[in-house]
Amino acid sequence: MIDKVGDREIKLCCATFYESDVVRMLLGDVLHPGELALTEHLGRVMGLGPDDRVLDVACGRGAPAMHLAERFGCHVTGLDYGAENVVAAQALAAGRGLAPLPTFRQGDAELLPFDDATFDAVISECSFCTFPDKSTAAAEMARVLRPGGRLGLADITVSGTLPEDLQTLLSWVACVAGAATAEEYVAILRGAGFVDFTVEGHTKALVELVNNVRRKLLGVELAVGLGKLDLGDLDLSEGKRLARRAADLIESGVVGYTLVTAKSRS
Numbered sequence: 001m002i003d004k005v006g007d008r009e010i011k012l013c014c015a016t017f018y019e020s021d022v023v024r025m026l027l028g029d030v031l032h033p034g035e036l037a038l039t040e041h042l043g044r045v046m047g048l049g050p051d052d053r054v055l056d057v058a059c060g061r062g063a064p065a066m067h068l069a070e071r072f073g074c075h076v077t078g079l080d081y082g083a084e085n086v087v088a089a090q091a092l093a094a095g096r097g098l099a100p101l102p103t104f105r106q107g108d109a110e111l112l113p114f115d116d117a118t119f120d121a122v123i124s125e126c127s128f129c130t131f132p133d134k135s136t137a138a139a140e141m142a143r144v145l146r147p148g149g150r151l152g153l154a155d156i157t158v159s160g161t162l163p164e165d166l167q168t169l170l171s172w173v174a175c176v177a178g179a180a181t182a183e184e185y186v187a188i189l190r191g192a193g194f195v196d197f198t199v200e201g202h203t204k205a206l207v208e209l210v211n212n213v214r215r216k217l218l219g220v221e222l223a224v225g226l227g228k229l230d231l232g233d234l235d236l237s238e239g240k241r242l243a244r245r246a247a248d249l250i251e252s253g254v255v256g257y258t259l260v261t262a263k264s265r266s
């Protein structure tokens with residue numbers, strides 16, 4: 001278990017990582033496996049509609065939240081720890097002319113800046129795994145949902161203990177080191193008062209994402225070699241090693257990707 005200074009470091013490092021140019025090059029504006037098709041699938045499984053007030057916890061650059069607003073007509077609010085992500089999301093929303101206008105704000109999943117029972121649905125994609133205190137984040141999601149509200153999580157799963165070389169900060173923000181099994185996620189959510197669970201495996205989407213990232217890392221290496229890209233503090237060889245290890249761990253069934261839906265108590 002990491003201490004509270006470690007928790008803050010993880011959140012900051014994660015937000016900074018997902019705001020960086022290199023991650024945008026590798027993933028674009030949608031920072032999860034399955035891209036917007038899987039976001040839409042999650043919205044369909046949750047039965048989202050025009051009357052729903054939806055919160056996207058750790059919304060990244062806002063593209064998935066915008067997609068839900070466009071496809072289902074719902075009122076969307078996005079929250080992310082990264083201030084630059086929030087600015088990017090606000091710019092995206094302003095350019096689309098949607099009504100009601102999706103709103104985005106900066107904040108911490110473990111201390112949501114909303115009143116009790118504000119939302120009909122909460123989603124969080126590829127982010128729960130990065131929250132250091134998952135029980136608190138789950139309790140916060142339950143608190144801001146109205147009774148009988150719907151929750152949709154999509155996340156990396158890891159079964160068993162990871163090898164020590166994957167217990168690094170980069171592995172944590174790359175969603176591996178802080179991940180748990182689907183059963184552990186369900187147990188945390190149940191502890192926060194959620195009921196009526198459904199669980200779906202989507203590991204194929206993760207395989208595609210990792211293969212794409214590995215291909216694009218070669219392009220990044222070329223751009224760095226030509227002096228066209230500055231990676232700052234990011235260690236490219238460590239990134240390549242992590243992507244290769246991730247591919248191996250997915251193939252051996254240790255790492256996967258799962259959707260979990262649930263309801264808050266009526």
Ligand SMILES: C[S@@+](CC[C@H](N)C(=O)[O-])C[C@H]1O[C@@H](n2cnc3c(N)ncnc32)[C@H](O)[C@@H]1O
Nearest residue numbers: 015018030031032058059060081082108109125
């Ligand atoms: C893998 S990205 C996923 C972003 C978005 N859900 C998507 O699918 O495009 C993880 C996101 O979690 C955010 N994040 C990490 N810790 C957070 C926290 N404690 N509270 C809110 N956001 C957080 C990061 O800033 C980053 O945008």
